[in-house]
Amino acid sequence: MGNQKVWFVTGASRGLGLSLVKQLLAAGESVAATSRNKQELINAVGQNTDHFLPLHVDLASEESVARAIQKTHDTFRHIDVVVNNAGYGIGGSIEELTDQEIRASFDVNVFGMLNVIRHVLPFLRARQSGHIINISSIAGIAAGTGWSIYAATKFAVMGLSEVLAQDVKSFGINVTVVAPGAFRTSFLTPESLILAKHPIAAYEDVRASHAKYLTMDGAQAGDPEKAVAVLIQTASQPNPPLYLLLGSDAYQRALRKVELLGDAFSTQEEVAASTDFKQLTPLF
Numbered sequence: 001m002g003n004q005k006v007w008f009v010t011g012a013s014r015g016l017g018l019s020l021v022k023q024l025l026a027a028g029e030s031v032a033a034t035s036r037n038k039q040e041l042i043n044a045v046g047q048n049t050d051h052f053l054p055l056h057v058d059l060a061s062e063e064s065v066a067r068a069i070q071k072t073h074d075t076f077r078h079i080d081v082v083v084n085n086a087g088y089g090i091g092g093s094i095e096e097l098t099d100q101e102i103r104a105s106f107d108v109n110v111f112g113m114l115n116v117i118r119h120v121l122p123f124l125r126a127r128q129s130g131h132i133i134n135i136s137s138i139a140g141i142a143a144g145t146g147w148s149i150y151a152a153t154k155f156a157v158m159g160l161s162e163v164l165a166q167d168v169k170s171f172g173i174n175v176t177v178v179a180p181g182a183f184r185t186s187f188l189t190p191e192s193l194i195l196a197k198h199p200i201a202a203y204e205d206v207r208a209s210h211a212k213y214l215t216m217d218g219a220q221a222g223d224p225e226k227a228v229a230v231l232i233q234t235a236s237q238p239n240p241p242l243y244l245l246l247g248s249d250a251y252q253r254a255l256r257k258v259e260l261l262g263d264a265f266s267t268q269e270e271v272a273a274s275t276d277f278k279q280l281t282p283l284f
């Protein structure tokens with residue numbers, strides 16, 4: 001297999017995942033790709049080579065994820081790059097969404113990702129190398145009204161990735177957390193975006209925000225093929241970045257958030273210090 005890498009990509013039958021798999025195969029890389037529907041994935045990828053391992057995986061099931069990773073390792077003998085891409089949007093104010101809807105989104109966007117990370121790490125640690133790329137969102141840095149639960153899942157991805165990067169650094173494993181802005185995929189279609197089924201009329205701004213996003217479908221500024229090319233380039237770097245912003249909208253929103261945080265925090269030095277014991281060594 002020469003210098004070619006072995007990739008493990010989740011949520012690969014559409015959108016960014018599908019573009020990634022296609023570009024990787026075109027570049028001669030080996031790819032294990034997961035989907036809830038293996039046949040749809042095979043049809044979408046449209047090629048059948050020894051370098052391509054399509055896998056039917058239920059990300060919320062630890063056993064299903066463990067089997068897929070073991071099969072990838074058995075097939076390609078190692079794993080180099082893991083792209084935790086599968087995810088979907090959920091819109092609604094907190095009181096409009098049910099416990100079940102909220103937990104289901106965490107099952108895919110967060111716990112599915114954790115299942116993959118937990119089961120792939122022993123293989124990466126054994127080789128003292130590897131790169132885990134987690135797809136968060138600009139909503140995991142700066143979210144807007146109407147998307148609290150989606151933001152919560154993507155903030156979770158940010159947080160776990162930041163600490164994971166520190167935890168696995170000494171094993172030679174890199175972590176990158178990606179914050180895309182709006183990209184022209186299936187993300188804003190009913191297949192990938194669920195909205196509160198029982199809207200409460202009082203949440204006018206929430207409705208307006210959802211209406212605005214739905215009209216963006218097909219007109220998003222972000223080109224998925226270009227995003228994927230950047231991901232592949234990032235994975236080839238010896239020292240890849242921890243944070244990767246994709247899209248000029250993501251860049252602008254992230255910088256604005258940093259400014260807002262700077263302004264909000266800088267006024268609090270005195271009150272923050274006022275709660276310390278005197279002469280205590282800081283723990284963190």
Ligand SMILES: NC(=O)c1ccc[n+]([C@@H]2O[C@H](COP(=O)([O-])OP(=O)(O)OC[C@H]3O[C@@H](n4cnc5c(N)ncnc54)[C@H](OP(=O)(O)O)[C@@H]3O)[C@@H](O)[C@H]2O)c1
Nearest residue numbers: 011013014015016035036086087137182183185186187192
């Ligand atoms: N496009 C954007 O504007 C945008 C912006 C920020 C972040 N993102 C993030 O980028 C990632 C990829 O999204 P995309 O834009 O490529 O959207 P997409 O075209 O809708 O593709 C999403 C992929 O995630 C998987 N998926 C969706 N719902 C799922 C569910 N309920 N259970 C398990 N898997 C599910 C699907 O995999 P299978 O159908 O193959 O199982 C699908 O291939 C997501 O994590 C998304 O949150 C996208």
